[in-house]
Amino acid sequence: MPTVERQAPIGETRSVVIGTAGHIDHGKSALVMALTGTDPDRLKEEKARGITIDLGFAHARVGGTNLAFVDVPGHERFVKNMLAGVGGIDAVLLVIAADESVMPQTREHFAICRLLRVPRGVIVLTKSDLVDADTLELARLDARELVAGSLLAGAPIVAVSAKTGTGLDALREALARLAETVPLHGEGGAPRLPIDRVFSMRGFGTVVTGTLTSGTIRAEDELIVLPSERRVKVRGIQVHGAAHPSASAGRRVAVNLGGIDVGEITRGDVLTRAGAFEATRRFDVAIDLLSDARPLRHGTRVRFHQGTTELLGRVALASAADDADRAAADLAGDGDQAESQNDRRRGREGLAELKPGGRAFARVRLEAPAVLTRGDRFIIRAYSPAVTIGGGRVLDPHPARTPIRTVAAAARFARLDAHSPSPGDGDADAVLAFVEERRAAGLGLDAVARRAGVTDAAAVAIANALGAAGQVVVIGQQLFSAALVRTLENKVMTAVADHHRGTPMSEGLPREEARERIFSLAAPALFDEVLRRLEKEGKLSGRDRLAQPGRGVSLTPEETRAQEALDRVFRDAALAPPDLAAAAASASVPMPVAERVFKLLLRQKMLVKVDTLVFHAQALERLKQEVVALKGKGPGKVDVAGFKERYGISRKYAIPLLEWLDRERITRRVGDARVIL
Numbered sequence: 001m002p003t004v005e006r007q008a009p010i011g012e013t014r015s016v017v018i019g020t021a022g023h024i025d026h027g028k029s030a031l032v033m034a035l036t037g038t039d040p041d042r043l044k045e046e047k048a049r050g051i052t053i054d055l056g057f058a059h060a061r062v063g064g065t066n067l068a069f070v071d072v073p074g075h076e077r078f079v080k081n082m083l084a085g086v087g088g089i090d091a092v093l094l095v096i097a098a099d100e101s102v103m104p105q106t107r108e109h110f111a112i113c114r115l116l117r118v119p120r121g122v123i124v125l126t127k128s129d130l131v132d133a134d135t136l137e138l139a140r141l142d143a144r145e146l147v148a149g150s151l152l153a154g155a156p157i158v159a160v161s162a163k164t165g166t167g168l169d170a171l172r173e174a175l176a177r178l179a180e181t182v183p184l185h186g187e188g189g190a191p192r193l194p195i196d197r198v199f200s201m202r203g204f205g206t207v208v209t210g211t212l213t214s215g216t217i218r219a220e221d222e223l224i225v226l227p228s229e230r231r232v233k234v235r236g237i238q239v240h241g242a243a244h245p246s247a248s249a250g251r252r253v254a255v256n257l258g259g260i261d262v263g264e265i266t267r268g269d270v271l272t273r274a275g276a277f278e279a280t281r282r283f284d285v286a287i288d289l290l291s292d293a294r295p296l297r298h299g300t301r302v303r304f305h306q307g308t309t310e311l312l313g314r315v316a317l318a319s320a321a322d323d324a325d326r327a328a329a330d331l332a333g334d335g336d337q338a339e340s341q342n343d344r345r346r347g348r349e350g351l352a353e354l355k356p357g358g359r360a361f362a363r364v365r366l367e368a369p370a371v372l373t374r375g376d377r378f379i380i381r382a383y384s385p386a387v388t389i390g391g392g393r394v395l396d397p398h399p400a401r402t403p404i405r406t407v408a409a410a411a412r413f414a415r416l417d418a419h420s421p422s423p424g425d426g427d428a429d430a431v432l433a434f435v436e437e438r439r440a441a442g443l444g445l446d447a448v449a450r451r452a453g454v455t456d457a458a459a460v461a462i463a464n465a466l467g468a469a470g471q472v473v474v475i476g477q478q479l480f481s482a483a484l485v486r487t488l489e490n491k492v493m494t495a496v497a498d499h500h501r502g503t504p505m506s507e508g509l510p511r512e513e514a515r516e517r518i519f520s521l522a523a524p525a526l527f528d529e530v531l532r533r534l535e536k537e538g539k540l541s542g543r544d545r546l547a548q549p550g551r552g553v554s555l556t557p558e559e560t561r562a563q564e565a566l567d568r569v570f571r572d573a574a575l576a577p578p579d580l581a582a583a584a585a586s587a588s589v590p591m592p593v594a595e596r597v598f599k600l601l602l603r604q605k606m607l608v609k610v611d612t613l614v615f616h617a618q619a620l621e622r623l624k625q626e627v628v629a630l631k632g633k634g635p636g637k638v639d640v641a642g643f644k645e646r647y648g649i650s651r652k653y654a655i656p657l658l659e660w661l662d663r664e665r666i667t668r669r670v671g672d673a674r675v676i677l
Helices: 028-036 044-049 076-086 104-115 133-147 168-180 321-331 341-349 407-417 428-441 445-452 456-468 482-502 511-518 524-536 557-573 580-587 591-603 617-630 640-647 651-663
Strands: 014-022 056-062 065-071 091-097 121-126 157-159 192-201 205-211 216-218 222-226 230-239 242-244 246-248 252-258 270-272 279-289 300-306 309-320 359-371 377-382 388-396 472-475 478-481 607-610 613-616 637-639 667-670 673-676
Touching (some): 014 028, 028 056, 091 104, 104 377, 133 157, 157 168, 216 230, 230 246, 300 359, 321 407, 359 407, 388 407, 388 428, 407 428, 428 482, 445 456, 456 472, 472 482, 478 524, 482 511, 557 580, 557 591, 557 613, 557 617, 580 591, 591 607, 607 617, 607 651, 613 617, 613 651, 617 673, 637 640, 640 651, 651 667, 651 673
Parallel strands (some): 121 157
Antiparallel strands (some): 056 065, 205 252, 216 246, 222 270, 230 242, 230 252, 300 309, 472 478, 607 613
16 A cells, blocks of 8 residues: 555554644745655645645654644635645644735635634744744734634744744644643544545555544445445555554544545545435535625525535525524523514524624535535635635534524524534434424434434433433334324324214224324334323223223114124024125114114124125134034035035025135135135
8 A cells, every 4th residue: 555644653642633724835834844854745736836736744753642734735726725634633733924924825724724613723933034033023923913812812832944943843842732632532433534635556546545533444344435325445544654454533544445446536525334424415504704704695606615525505594693592582482572573574584694703594505415414614615706704513414494594493593503512522402403303203313323413322322311301202213202202192092082982883993094194104113102102001902993991882772782683683694694784674773773883793803794795703613613523524525515505505605605714724625625624
């Protein structure tokens, strides 16, 4: 497998990925080379023009930590390449040339890091050998002013010269201290490798590189490339140029893939486990617009960047964050009753445009699929000119196709945004919202992990916590809203009570009728669980027919007499029963009453329908016993003529009865006779 990054011994307890940021020609690549001994500018054009065009990678060991550097281009034309490199970094080296101080691309790169919530970094004043002490101090003040109020407000500022080596040791010490603050990456969760480079090497085939953001990749793993869904096999793995049997989250890795050609994979694709993530074109977000950006209008076409992905899409604004919070409070019953008509109208009609420096909720529709999950941070740039205008966080990667410019939708956005958990931490409130939106279809635990951006173990923990709180009902691997389950229980009990009132001669509501009427769109397990819960609580009984306990058939005195009379007529008729009209006349029962009682006797299986004839169950049972007894008294056969003669019945009754005996596996037809089994 090819050497992608400089080889160094592995075995340290920590691996930190650091991205550079800064204006063109401020010395980012020279600084990385001075720290690592590796020139990150690998392209011929980069060598010829003296600028970084695409991502470069290098590695150094500082103390007990592996530092993997992602060097990004500073030229405004290559900011999209810069964005592909900063998605998975743990810290940033904000590079500012002391002789030029803060420049336009410095501000844009820093704005990107701020929008992506890069949590830590070091500010480096390069080319310090070219300026005097006063100029260096001015650059230091400009840098401190730039990062004021951000996560880098307290970051160390180190002046260096890549040319003379001045300050490099101090920078290494600052990086070592910074590395100690980076938490160890957990190995749980599905592997997720956003691909930033693809190439082919003789003897190895297709190789991809990237920063593994979660999980572990092992040699011989069967993985999938999204969004193409191509299945691949991991032939080999390198970490910092050395072959390894596996690589865990937080490392720069190179992966040799089998089963796919270079032309079938590209930057922006994601290497992962089948079923762990799902590509999407439509998702809900919270957006922060930069204060120096133009207003963002509803429906604006933008350039969307997440991880190594760059796609075009449109932003459908839903509501301002403040309006959504008010809508959520209002729907919860805590809103100000004196809310103005303008506020209500804005909640119904949605946000027309987002002002600079504002925050809003929106639905993004991409022109091609991206691999996203809840908590992913992203950047948006204007379509033309391509400048960074804002960024945000994915709230729901797979929302239902519902309106977003309503008061209810605004409240939903506020609910999904509550607590603002870090990517991967998950959010029980959001999971509950997802479950409620799925209604009777339910939400699987695997879908919880994919949609909420959590590990399988975390999905189980969230489900258990919501279940213990009485907010969800867990049935197998499916989650259902507890409120919905209670509603369905009430609907079943209402339907059963209505059935008892409307048809007092019925033993109860047919089970399948209840399923079709109330649970037609529900997961099959939900129907069984609702009935089980009702039966356990003593509110329901019966299997084929659902009834209230102690509530059976309710007959009038006339119907009771009719039941006894019809039962006697069919029992006495034995194997030559009359039709219903004749039976009613014989029993002196009015036909309307006879019809109702006749259906009851059939449901109770006191009467049994055989083809178009109806026999008393006792007569059929006696027939079975007598035919079975014939086997030991003769040849063990019976024909139509003998059957008619034995029971004194006509062919009208004999044929259906013999066929019924065949179906009951008492006899088997062989030619013109039947063999008794």
